[in-house]
Each structure stands twice: as structure tokens, then as C-alpha cells.
Amino acid sequence: MLFKGGSLRDTETIALESKLNHLVDQLLHHPVYPCINSLETLRLFMESHVYAVWDFMSLTHALRRQLSSRGKLWTPGASPRHLRMIYTILMDEETDTWEELDGKRRVVLSHFELYLKAMDEVHANREGMDALLDTVQSTGGDYFDPSAVTGLPRGVASFLDYHLELVKEADLARIAGAFYFGREAILPDLFERVIAQPWFQQNKAPLFVTYCQHHVHLDGDVHGGMAEELFEYACAGDSEKRHAGLLAGIATLKARQRLLDGIHQGIQKMQTVSGEKTKGNPTLLVQAE
Numbered sequence: 001m002l003f004k005g006g007s008l009r010d011t012e013t014i015a016l017e018s019k020l021n022h023l024v025d026q027l028l029h030h031p032v033y034p035c036i037n038s039l040e041t042l043r044l045f046m047e048s049h050v051y052a053v054w055d056f057m058s059l060t061h062a063l064r065r066q067l068s069s070r071g072k073l074w075t076p077g078a079s080p081r082h083l084r085m086i087y088t089i090l091m092d093e094e095t096d097t098w099e100e101l102d103g104k105r106r107v108v109l110s111h112f113e114l115y116l117k118a119m120d121e122v123h124a125n126r127e128g129m130d131a132l133l134d135t136v137q138s139t140g141g142d143y144f145d146p147s148a149v150t151g152l153p154r155g156v157a158s159f160l161d162y163h164l165e166l167v168k169e170a171d172l173a174r175i176a177g178a179f180y181f182g183r184e185a186i187l188p189d190l191f192e193r194v195i196a197q198p199w200f201q202q203n204k205a206p207l208f209v210t211y212c213q214h215h216v217h218l219d220g221d222v223h224g225g226m227a228e229e230l231f232e233y234a235c236a237g238d239s240e241k242r243h244a245g246l247l248a249g250i251a252t253l254k255a256r257q258r259l260l261d262g263i264h265q266g267i268q269k270m271q272t273v274s275g276e277k278t279k280g281n282p283t284l285l286v287q288a289e
């Protein structure tokens with residue numbers, strides 16, 4: 001995927017877009033994807049990635065707050081068209097409908113809650129995420145300092161830190177930039193790369209695959225275009241706002257890179273430890289799951 005704006009772009013915009021595209025290319029060729037090829041490695045991936053699934057909702061609601069009436073009593077928003085887009089995205093992400101495995105009924109769940117079910121399905125450890133949710137709920141949704149949370153997987157604290165700061169700062173162009181460049185535009189390609197690994201054909205993680213496929217289609221076909229239009233609206237033809245949004249896009253992609261680096265290092269460490277344990281018994285090293 002390559003990002004390029006309209007014809008009226010200043011040199012700063014062109015330079016920032018070029019940086020952004022370079023980062024997208026690096027993320028799409030990250031060495032972690034082929035390593036997600038077993039239940040153990042998928043668990044490790046999900047135990048970090050779940051935090052990004054969670055903070056996406058805070059980012060999306062931050063965008064909604066910027067576009068809708070902000071007071072306790074309602075007044076019309078500046079652009080009902082763009083407000084409708086964010087409500088559509090929220091309805092899909094926060095209250096999606098899913099067919100139960102027996103195929104007899106549909107249930108309503110957020111993508112985050114489906115992701116938790118997908119973690120349970122592969123027996124991934126969700127204690128850290130559950131504890132964080134308890135903390136947020138007990139404080140009525142107050143901000144917290146991710147670096148003060150103990151036990152977060154490598155790369156997660158800085159990822160959360162960047163996005164919670166964006167939510168707190170409440171700048172429309174920067175939130176819309178992170179939302180478009182760092183989420184809706186790039187995630188279909190990333191998820192496609194994850195589930196393209198042959199291991200997923202063994203059908204050992206059907207809910208995770210459903211989650212990824214759903215995003216490939218929903219974000220690729222619907223949300224990506226809406227997020228792009230929301231970003232253009234947020235820029236309002238103002239080059240400074242566009243630069244701010246592009247810089248937020250660059251920062252969020254760098255945070256994603258650190259998150260994937262952390263997962264990759266975790267997998268390598270796990271494989272080194274299991275390799276050490278199986279030394280002297282070489283058949284175990286190639287044993288298929």
C-alpha cells in the first residue's frame with residue numbers, strides 16, 4: 001500500500017509521505033510473520049497484540065468525540081457526513097454480529113471481546129490484559145501511565161504510551177492521522193501476512209483467523225476509505241494540520257514496529273530456550289506440533 005495525497009502537495013508533505021511509505025514497506029516485510037507458525041508462537045503474538053486491539057477503541061472514541069457534540073447537552077456536529085462515518089466504524093468494531101459456532105444464532109460482540117475469545121481458544125495468557133481492564137474500569141476510564149504497569153510484553157508500553165497520549169491531547173488531525181495510516185489502512189495487509197503462514201491451514205485457531213479475515217475485508221473494503229476521508233476532513237486543506245497528521249502516522253507506525261520487534265525477540269528467545277532444553281534429543285527439535 002502506498003500513500004499519496006492530491007496534486008497540491010508541498011515539499012514537506014512529500015518528504016513525510018515518503019517516510020511513511022518506507023515504514024509501511026518495512027512493516028509489511030517484518031521478519032515476525034513467518035515465525036508465527038505454532039500455537040506457542042501465536043500465543044506470544046496475541047499476548048502482545050491484544051493491547052493494540054484494546055487501544056484502537058480508545059483512539060476511535062477519541063475521534064468520535066472530536067466530531068460530535070462535546071457538551072453534556074447536544075448541539076449539531078460540524079459535519080454529519082463524517083460523524084456518520086465514525087459511527088459506522090464504531091458500530092462495526094464495537095457491536096459487530098458474529099455467527100455462533102453451531103450456526104444457529106448470531107451474537108453481538110466487539111472485535112476486542114472476540115479477540116479475547118480467540119485468545120481463550122488457543123489458551124493464550126490474558127491475565128495482563130484483564131488486569132489492565134480492571135484498573136481502567138475501577139478508575140472510571142482514567143488515563144494511566146503504561147510505563148508504570150509491570151509485566152507488559154516488550155514494545156507494548158511504548159505503543160500504549162503513544163496512543164494514550166494522542167487520546168489525551170485530543171488533536172483531530174493527529175488522531176485521524178494515526179487512525180488512518182496506523183490502523184484502518186495498513187491492518188488488512190498485516191493480518192493477511194500473518195494468516196498466510198501455512199500453519200494456519202491446520203485450523204487450530206479458527207477464531208483468530210475469523211478475526212483477521214474480518215478485518216481484511218471490513219477495513220480493506222469499507223473502513224479504509226472512510227478513514228482516509230476523515231483524515232482529509234481533519235486536515236481541512238491546511239498544510240500544517242496535514243504535516244501533524246502525517247507525523248502522527250509516522251510515529252504510530254514506528255510504535256507498531258517496536259511492538260512487532262518485541263514479539264519477534266520474544267519468539268526467538270522462546271525458541272532458544274526450548275532449543276537448549278532439547279539439546280541431546282535432536283528429534284524433538286523438528287517435531288511437528
Ligand SMILES: [Fe+2]
Pocket residue numbers: 089093184218219223
Ligand atoms: Fe476497522
